[in-house]
Amino acid sequence: MKLILFDVDGTLVDSQNIIIAAQQRTFAAHGLEPPSRERALSIVGLSLPEAFMALAGPKAPIESLVRTYKEVSITLRRDPAHAEPLFPGAGACIEMLRRREDVLLGIATGNSQRGVARIVNHFGWHGVFSSIQTADDAPSKPHPGMILQAMRETGASPHDTVMVGDSSFDMGMARAAGVLGVGVSWGFQPVSALTEAGAGPIVHSYAELETVLQEFLNTPSKISA
Secondary structure, three states: OEEEEEOOEOOOEOOHHHHHHHHHHHHHHOOOOOOOHHHHHHOEOEOHHHHHHHHHOOOOOHHHHHHHHHHHHHHHOOOHHHOOOEOOOHHHHHHHHHOOOOEEEEEEOOOOHHHHHHHHHHHOOOOOEEEEEOOOOOOOOOOOHHHHHHHHHHOOOHHHEEEEEOOHHHHHHHHHHOOEEEEEOOOOOOHHHHHHOOOOOEEOOHHHHHHHHHHHHHOOOOOOO
8 A cells, every 4th residue: 555645735736815915914913023924834834833933033032923813724624715625626636645545545735633624624535544743743844753653544654655745844744754755846845945954846736646545656666575
C-alpha cells in the first residue's frame, strides 16, 4: 500500500480569504497592526501559536491571539462570503485516489481536528482518510511528527509515502521524515520557497499532480528483509 498525505489549506481548500479576514480582526481586537496579505499567507501551515509568534513576535499575547482567532474564525464561517471552496480538480483527484485498492489517503495539516472534521463533513469525505494528523496531535510543521505518526498508523514506509503541500513547511516536513514532497504552485507560498525547502516535483494543476502520483504509485515498494 502507498500512503498519500495532503495538506489542507492552500492545497485542497482555498481558505485564504477567511484566514486573512480572521487575522485582521484578531490583530484589530488587540490593538495591533495586521500583517500584509503576503505576510499573512506566508505562515499558513504552521500551528497557530507558531504562526502568531512569527507574525506578532514573542512579546505579543500569543495565547490571547490564538483564542481570539479561533472565535473569529467560527463567526466568519457562518457568512457565505467567506466560503472555503476546493481548488479546481481537488475533489475529482481525491475521488479517484479513494477508489484505488493500493492507496491509503491521509491529511497532515496545521489545522485542528475540529477544523478538519468540518471540512470532511462539508465535502462528504467520511471514511476517506486513513490517518488525520493535525496541530492537536503533533508538533508544528516542519517537524516530521505528523508524517511519522501517519506512517505508524498505516504501516507505510518512507519509500511508499508522499506528502502533497503548498508550503515550505510541508516540504521541510517531508524532507525531515524521509519521504517524497510534491509541491503545488496554486497555494499561498511562491514556488521558490518550495524549491528551497527541498520539494521534489512541483505541479501547477491537479491534472499534473495525478500524473506525478501515478508515477509514484507505479514505483515498486521496497520490502524490508
